Amino acid sequence: MAAVLTRDIVKKFGEVPAVNGISLTVSDGEFMVLLGPSGCGKTTYLRIICGLEKQTSGDLLIGGDIVNDIPPRARGVAMMFQSYGLYPHFTVRNNIAFPLKTQSVPRAEIDKKVEWASQLLGIGHLLNRRPRQLSGGERQRVALARALVREPTVLLLDEPLSNLDAKLRASARLEIKQFQQRVGITTIYVTHDQVEAMGMGDRIAVIDHGVVRQVGTPTEIYDDPADRFVATFVGTPPMNIVSRNGGYLGFRPENFLPKEMMDDEAFTEFKFRVDRSEYLGSERIVYGAMEGFDPNQVITAKLPPAHVADEWIRPGEWHPFAVRNSALRNFDKDGKRASRH
């Protein structure tokens, strides 16, 4: 196990910077999620850590040692790829054994470790099959077993769940997280899916255009976004942002509620015109506009349907809505958080 530290990593492809100065510390045993839209540089950053790409500048430290010039195999990191990258011509057993064979581990020990890794992931009965005979979930476990068999110090996961269907994804998410806690391995997990990020990460690094916008626990990222990008990227529907007094005011849809639902706490009132409403079972999403702000800007409210009757929300009607003052977030004209409550 080891901590991973990067100092001002820059990676340029030609003149285009894919990673534009990322400094990040992932402590020993931590589950760090890199969250960002596609093309934000998160995968490139991961490939730099495992050594598949070389950074243009900056330092990478694993376990306290600078490993800038050390080839991938000597870094002690394992990586699981988006489409798993299993060797189609090998059986599952040989797939898992391959990282050991390249290190000239004695045969008896290879057998023992393959046994160990396959037990760990519950794929002992699949050892003699080939990858094409496996289901998506099984392939994922084989890929994980192959990554872990070398007992790496750092585990890198590149969108490992994107090839699974929605149902399997939810169970695999739980499985990976539990597994990581049991083994206690330092893990860096790349995803564009905020649900995965929020649900799995000890901490999340939100990345955009090759720079880290914010690093923090899921609660910090959600409740105290550092800038407008983080505020609108995390959360569905995203945070409402309206311009006010040369800056911006933000509030989450679930905090934008009918005035009568407010308790004693201090709140700010807005007049809200309902344009459209979607009933989603556990919640109701209401779209509309606020009086005194840009009428073309769509404001969303997420209401608990049990508390709001159908006939209450009719398109075209104006209603008094309110946001608790503690839930209001102010951003300056550059989109950075202006003041904290």
Place this chain on the structure above:
Amino acid sequence: MVAIAESVPRPASRFRFIFDRRDVLGAIFVSPAILYVLLLVGVPFLMAVYYSVSAYTIYDPSWRFVGMANFEQILENPDFRHTLSNTFIFTFGSQILGLILGKFGALVLLRPFPGRKLVRAIIILPFAVPVALATVAWQWMFDSLYSVINWTMIALGLIDRANAPNWLGNPDLAMLSVIVVNAWRFFPFAIVIFLAGITAVPQDVLDAATVDGAGFWRRNYQIIVPMILPIVAIGLIFGIVFTFTDLSIVFLMTMGGPIGATTVLGYSGFQTGIVSGDVSHGAAISLFMLPVLLVVVVLMLRFIKRREI
């Protein structure tokens, strides 16, 4: 519903929609190909089979049946056995050399470098140049007096003028020469096959191998080559079949010589059956290709099926 049914015009005759029937249209489309194969491949093949068990020569065009006598006679002939082994050496020698050059060329062409597109276009030339022209050029390169190969080696001090190799005069060197020329013709094809195979290997798999600790050689020979083996084997089947039946390079370069050192089945069959007019023995010699090729193709196809991934 009723209105729609009435608007369909009544068929004028029962053949009106004949071309809408899959079975009829399919038969019409496939018949030229079947006719072509039957008339231009099937009939000559059956004739060759009959010639091989008859006593047909152009001087005595009788269809007298002689059984396996022709085959017995050619098998007893040491020249024929020599020819048979020459054919194998020529075929497999040139295929192995071609594959090595192809693999190497594909690896070179995979990496971006200035002028790669031009090189990719030029490298296809051996394929595009008419075999007769190319072979004449090679003949000059292997010429006993004017060989540029020898000149170059003399200039480099590798050999001395008195002992310069006589490429087409020495039996072993002559075989080597025709193998080199055939491999030269085959290797652009091998490059294309290897390029197609290597570019089809997913980048994720190669990256995984790199992270798993595989270096250049291990990645190549434990990951890439096994993965592209099925497609390379298909290319190799074509190469073997075309080379085994080929006579053009031998005919143009060495005429099967010196002293039969480069005589291959195709050339021998041509010489015996067409040039000498002994059609029945020529047919028997040519038919020897059939079982050999059949075995090679069946073995290769079984191998591919087993390796399918």
